[in-house]
Amino acid sequence: AYVVTEPCINCKYTNCAAVCPVDAFREGPNFLTIDPIECIDCDACVAECPVEAIYPDDEVPLEWEQYIELNERLAEEWQEHIINQTKEDLEDADEWAEVEDKREHLQE
Template identity: 50%
Template sequence: MTYVVTENCIRCKFMDCVEVCPVDCFYAGENFLVINPDECIDCGVCEPECPAEAIFPDSDDRATAWAELNASYSTKWPNITRKGTPPADAEEWKDKPGKADLLSPEPHKA
């Protein structure tokens, strides 16, 4: 089993989850984070740290549609091991539904 980042992370990207991950399995896109399922050890420490409540175990129905996207982008985007600065408007986007079309395929730029 693994954990999956879902739609609510889009345009929020708070990154609190990144710093608690003991195996550094997070990867960063321009406006979204993903978890590499081959690296995740299913410890679950990231889930309660997410202010946007966007992380779920892959066994949760809310994660199903996002599992493949996490797997795919985790091989294309850079690994992130430290919390960065979230977007200035992250709080405004938190909990907004229907953000899937806003997902940028571009990698995070330092």
């Protein structure tokens, strides 16, 4: 399955969700997650993300490996919150795009 990683936090551009053919994206307050049970590994979402937050699970950078489990857990918690279209950007999304080490800002 594909995995959403740290650059998404507080950016949540949602371009990815609009191209997913199986509606695998789930939405939280400031992050999207991919349901690994739904994901068919089609790769369509990767190129849509302006901050390159999405990776196949076997290519997630070492520093973000925890996001594999995190996507799985949050997809379950947010299973009612299917997102399959683009939404208006979060306020300050472009500023957050420049910030590193955002894990502590993830709202569950």
